Amino acid sequence: MPRLVLQFEGRTLQEQGVGATVTIGRLPDNVLVIENPAVSGRHARVFREGDDFVVEDLQSTNGTFVNEKRVTRQTLQDGDVVLVGKHKLVFDRAGGDDAPAEAGPATLPDMGGTMYLDTKQHRAMLGSLKAQVAAAKEAGAPAKGAEGPAKGAEAPAKGVEAPAKGAEAPAKVAAPQKVAVLRVVSGRADQSEYRLRSNTTLIGKSDTAVVRLKGWFKPKVALAIARTGDRYVATPLGGKTLVNGEPLQGRRDLKDGDVLQVSGLVLEFSLPQ
Numbered sequence: 001m002p003r004l005v006l007q008f009e010g011r012t013l014q015e016q017g018v019g020a021t022v023t024i025g026r027l028p029d030n031v032l033v034i035e036n037p038a039v040s041g042r043h044a045r046v047f048r049e050g051d052d053f054v055v056e057d058l059q060s061t062n063g064t065f066v067n068e069k070r071v072t073r074q075t076l077q078d079g080d081v082v083l084v085g086k087h088k089l090v091f092d093r094a095g096g097d098d099a100p101a102e103a104g105p106a107t108l109p110d111m112g113g114t115m116y117l118d119t120k121q122h123r124a125m126l127g128s129l130k131a132q133v134a135a136a137k138e139a140g141a142p143a144k145g146a147e148g149p150a151k152g153a154e155a156p157a158k159g160v161e162a163p164a165k166g167a168e169a170p171a172k173v174a175a176p177q178k179v180a181v182l183r184v185v186s187g188r189a190d191q192s193e194y195r196l197r198s199n200t201t202l203i204g205k206s207d208t209a210v211v212r213l214k215g216w217f218k219p220k221v222a223l224a225i226a227r228t229g230d231r232y233v234a235t236p237l238g239g240k241t242l243v244n245g246e247p248l249q250g251r252r253d254l255k256d257g258d259v260l261q262v263s264g265l266v267l268e269f270s271l272p273q
Contacts, residue, residue: 002053004046004082005090006032013087017095020250021047021224021235024084025058029206029220029238038062038085042208045200045224046076046091047235047251053091055082056226058200058208072199073228178230180254180271187265188214196232201225203262204238213263222263225254232271239263 004022006014016022016032023030025043034043040060047054056073057064065083066074076082078093180196194201194211203211204221213222219238226233232254234243241248242261254260256271 001095003092003095004032005092006034007088007090008086018046018048018053021045021237023058023221023237024089025060027206027208027220032089034084034087036085036087039087042202042206042221043084044082046082046089049075049251052076053093055091056200058202059198060084073226178272180227180232180269182211182260182267182269185259185266185268189265196225196227199227201227203265211262211265211267213265215264218263223248223260230271232269234260 001017001019004016004018005012006016014032022032023042023045024032024034024039025041026034026036026039027041030042040058040062042058043060044055044057044064047056052075054073054075055064055066055071057071062085063070065071066076066080068083076091076093078091080091082089082091181193182196182201183193184191190212198210201211201224202209202221203213203223203225205213205215205218206220209221213219221237222239223241224235224237226235233251234241234248234254235251236248240261240263243252243254244259245261254269254271256269256273258269260267260269
């Protein structure tokens with residue numbers, strides 16, 4: 001099974017298999033808990049998408065980096081080094097036998113919230129990843145050369161005038177992305193509807209959840225809805241979730257009109273056409 005190897009100051013602290021979604025953060029309800037004030041309560045997550053494994057930042061304070069580059073969402077390759085706060089997570093695609101982890105994660109005093117990293121210090125930490133990435137990955141692929149005109153490209157038809165010199169081609173206007181809406185059908189919630197503009201929307205009792213569940217025994221995070229363009233994917237993380245009356249067992253693309261039952265809260269997913 002693929003795994004994440006958590007390292008701090010050159011020491012391996014923990015190994016975590018990536019069979020389903022692995023949430024990473026400072027709060028105790030994460031799968032991989034990093035007790036460090038530079039790490040957000042819910043900092044990032046790693047999950048399977050088809051044959052790939054993807055890391056996604058959950059709007060963290062200090063950001064998530066892959067091989068020195070800050071990312072919002074990126075497919076991981078074997079040997080990639082993910083930086084979360086002051087800790088490194090090395091992605092091992094092949095995985096291996098479960099081995100006992102060394103001493104628990106190194107901790108810094110909690111300042112009562114996420115601590116912003118000093119910019120110079122952060123740059124220095126990113127620079128130190130170069131040697132590790134070079135050792136873990138094979139030599140990079142050769143740079144792509146400029147491509148010539150495609151074979152078989154047709155000449156302009158006779159009689160068709162070429163555009164006047166200096167005339168600008170009309171700029172292409174990108175179609176606006178559709179923003180989905182969750183409408184509350186029944187149950188207790190702070191709003192009657194929620195617009196899903198973020199890359200990831202969490203539903204649960206946690207302070208980081210956009211849609212807050214009410215009640216003592218509700219899960220801190222019940223469901224995550226990830227957005228990529230006009231596509232919305234739901235992933236169960238706790239409690240019981242039904243989509244159109246069927247239990248949600250894994251990741252599922254949401255479609256216009258889907259009805260979600262999340263730990264007693266009933267929501268209708270609406271995506272403008």
